[in-house]
Amino acid sequence: MKLQKWIIDKYTDLYGLKTLKEISKDTGIQVTRVFRLMHGKEMKIGEFEIFQEKVFNNFEKGSSVIELANECLLKLGNQKLGEIDEFLRRTLNIAELKRNKGEKK
Amino acid sequence: MKLLFLERVILETLGRGKRELHKICQDCSVEKNVVENILYKFFNEKLILKNKEAFLLDFSKREDFLEEIKKKGNIKEELKELLNYFLNIFINSENKVQFGLKKVWVGEKDEKMLELYLSKIDLLLKKAEASNKSNNSNKKLSLKKVIFWGSCEYELLIKEALKR
Incomplete structure (x- = not known):
């Protein structure tokens, strides 16, 4: 559910506050369902993927990173996954250090 | 705690004695906002104290800290980060960096x-x-x-x- 909230927040950040109808039109998810999702109803995987695609299509290379990460999860062992995890974590922490005061996370 | 390269730099600067913010920035050539972010983190981790305007190292509440950053896994990650920067500079600059x-x-x-x-x-x-x-x-x-x-x-x- 944490991930669901994160993806909806990210979507709202990127596209601004839209009406339920607009979100429905943009995502292809029925208006009543959008209403439920916005009020905390648990997302189906397909719905999450729609939001994910909308969010990451906005970032250059974003979707390929997600695809790669999924492929890594399927194909790599724990040690290699741990190394990637550590690398990503450090890279994020470094970016965090370079953030200006008051800058959005 | 796993140290990032830039955190290590600030730690080394403070290891030379207590310093004010602008002196830290000057000593290690790191931008002010980055130094502030690191000092804030160190403060929360109880690694430094502030004495008037100067910052100084104080491990009295974190005696485990030095042992922790010396752990093999942590050293490895720090080295990987440093070598990564080194290779980036080497590949992107002509003749300024020696590497064989x-x-x-x-x-x-x-x-x-x-x-x-x-x-x-x-x-x-x-x-x-x-x-x-x-x-x-x-x-x-x-x-x-x-x-x-x-x-x-x-x-x-x-x-x-x-x-x-």
């Missing part, structure tokens, strides 16, 4: 010579390190040179690469 890598069969005699040269380098740098402690309190930290060397059998690298 050779794959060669080394005969018995040459191997001994190599060991001798490497131990001479080691000795030279140890001397420099010792004199640093007494003579360079006014020099900027960022003016230090980073030097590394080493060699290993090709087979070890191949085995490492084959690990799943």
